[in-house]
Amino acid sequence: MVDSAQLRRHQRQYFCEMGVLMTSFEEVAGTGAAAACTALTMQAMWRHFSNLEEAIITHVNSSKETPSKDLQRSQASVSLQKPNQSRKAKKDSLQQLDLSMVRQVWRPLRGLPEDSVAVLRAWLFEHFLHPYPSDDEKRLLASKTGLTRSQISNWFINARVRLWKPMIEEMYREEFSEESNPSS
Structure with missing residues (x-):
């Protein structure tokens, strides 16, 4: 089973690899060229990681509260279908992962290079x-x-x-x- 800390490590690794990919792309295509291509990808992956982390946390919390395995499975499947993470929790996890600076850097640029x-x-x-x-x-x-x-x-x-x-x-x-x- 993947825990929340392991998911955060994978998330950091993904964003670091994406940064390396952007850097190598910009060396060939020019400064800022990768931002337009990767902005939506980064946003979508951030949402996927957040939803997955919420599902894991919900599953872990529900397993602590209820010993029934059937109930745990049903709660985990519901949380995977409808992630409901509050804005504050997202902001806290973003600060915790220190990715607020990364999102600002990868924001699409206005205008042409x-x-x-x-x-x-x-x-x-x-x-x-x-x-x-x-x-x-x-x-x-x-x-x-x-x-x-x-x-x-x-x-x-x-x-x-x-x-x-x-x-x-x-x-x-x-x-x-x-x-x-x-x-x-």
């Missing part, structure tokens, strides 16, 4: 007169940056409004202000 944005920005300035890539160029940029084609499309749509259009407007203003104010 900086190195990917640098590649996209460089492409934008190299192709200043035609700032939107073709499908082939999107595929090439996707392979260079590790982003999806839709992420690249969205970035260029936003970049035209935020970067390219203001620069063009400023250039026109400067050009027309020079024409309207001839040098004396």
